[in-house]
Amino acid sequence: MTTHLEKEHQLIPDGYYIGTYIALGVSLGLIFGMNIFDNLPMGLGIGLSLGVAIGAGLDGDAKKKGRVI
Template identity: 60%
Template sequence: MPLGTSLGVVFGLLLFDNLALGIPIGVGLGLAIGSLLDEDAKKKGLTI
């Protein structure tokens, strides 16, 4: 989530010129990436 939030802030400032819009986008991106990685770890039988 921290990585997604930082990327969202950067994209929010570059694309939309709005910091407040970038933070929720980044949190959503971070949650999506995290859930994909968790799902992959479960398939491989790894401990989360």
């Protein structure tokens, strides 16, 4: 049932974007932390916070538009 709603009606489950962008933020934070800052925990924290902020914003926007299952 949810697969049909996701594919045919372009609806997303609750927390979809935050889960995606946390993973993306952490991976980019690790790369930047190792290469630019030479401080892995600082890069990880920055990447995680950016991922949470972007994901929460996109999830909130999807809820306002009524695209959440």
